[in-house]
Amino acid sequence: MKIKLILLIILSASILSSCMLEHKIAYSYQKEMPKTMVLLQNSTEVFLYNSKLKTPKKLSKEEMNEFVDSSFYQSDLIQYIEVENFSNNFEKNLRKSLQKSNFEIYPADSISSFINHKATRVLIDIVQVEVEEHYDEYYDELNYSQIGINTDKYLHSKQADFHSYYDSYDVEREQYYVEILRNALTINLWVNIDIWDNDSTHSNNTIFMNYQLNDDIDGIFIWQNLETVNYIYTIDSIQQYDLWKVEEKPSNSFALGIIDYVINNIIDNRITERKNKPNNSRWKYSMQSGMILPSNEEFPYQILEE
Numbered sequence: 001m002k003i004k005l006i007l008l009i010i011l012s013a014s015i016l017s018s019c020m021l022e023h024k025i026a027y028s029y030q031k032e033m034p035k036t037m038v039l040l041q042n043s044t045e046v047f048l049y050n051s052k053l054k055t056p057k058k059l060s061k062e063e064m065n066e067f068v069d070s071s072f073y074q075s076d077l078i079q080y081i082e083v084e085n086f087s088n089n090f091e092k093n094l095r096k097s098l099q100k101s102n103f104e105i106y107p108a109d110s111i112s113s114f115i116n117h118k119a120t121r122v123l124i125d126i127v128q129v130e131v132e133e134h135y136d137e138y139y140d141e142l143n144y145s146q147i148g149i150n151t152d153k154y155l156h157s158k159q160a161d162f163h164s165y166y167d168s169y170d171v172e173r174e175q176y177y178v179e180i181l182r183n184a185l186t187i188n189l190w191v192n193i194d195i196w197d198n199d200s201t202h203s204n205n206t207i208f209m210n211y212q213l214n215d216d217i218d219g220i221f222i223w224q225n226l227e228t229v230n231y232i233y234t235i236d237s238i239q240q241y242d243l244w245k246v247e248e249k250p251s252n253s254f255a256l257g258i259i260d261y262v263i264n265n266i267i268d269n270r271i272t273e274r275k276n277k278p279n280n281s282r283w284k285y286s287m288q289s290g291m292i293l294p295s296n297e298e299f300p301y302q303i304l305e306e
Helices: 002-035 061-073 083-098 111-116 244-248 251-275
Strands: 037-050 104-106 121-141 156-159 161-166 172-197 201-214 216-223 229-236 283-285 292-294
Touching: 002 251, 002 292, 037 061, 037 083, 037 111, 083 121, 083 244, 083 251, 111 121, 121 201, 121 216, 172 216, 172 229, 172 251, 201 251, 251 283
Parallel strands: 037 104, 037 121
Antiparallel strands: 121 172, 156 229, 161 172, 172 201, 216 229, 283 292
16 A cells, blocks of 8 residues: 555656646746747738539539639629738738737848847748638527517517427427528638747748638527517628728737747747657647746647648
């Protein structure tokens, strides 16, 4: 019994020591962040797709190209996006969001002095952006606290669907719900990131992120009679004059994803060097506090190349 206790104490001490090392390295890099130089470049290709139209089967390559062109001009929104302006504004908004961090953001025309510097350096290149126009399904289900009375605020009405199910206690429950088709714009982003950590460790990866804008639906369930439930709602649809949101709204989310990738890459490499084995910890940066914090959340990016 004493041997088991001793082994447990040794194991616990080892785990605690490992965690302390990881937090020490993360905190050390947090203090270094203002010295990390970041240069943002824009060599992006912008693609606009209308996925609202069903693609016919068995098209040749030429026919497919014709279909894509035709669907673009039949789109409700993306045909009004001017590619060059979109690319420039997208970069400008992303740069503004990155400047909210503790990183030192270099001017885009300072590549030579940036490369020759010996501090930790990060080169970010926007390589591809896709804006896809498509339909998305809005879902809501009846919660008795949601039941309300009909008012002039709600312009649309739809009869709710119904199904029964058994809960975890094997009790049969009834559920009213609605599914409403709405407009959506998804912004897909590919970013190539080079990191030189104190000129000793170099890594290069492409990461992928996306962000979605939708029609905004606000609604409540009402009892039409004893057997029928309606869903009354308003819908604030995405319009042509809302397209500035495609350039601006995703920037904070994308900037945080890029920063999280950078800090995880650098901290993981430093921990791996010290422990001489792969590191599985996750870290998240807070724009508000400027702190690097441990996290159990999924990463907001996908690494495409390693």
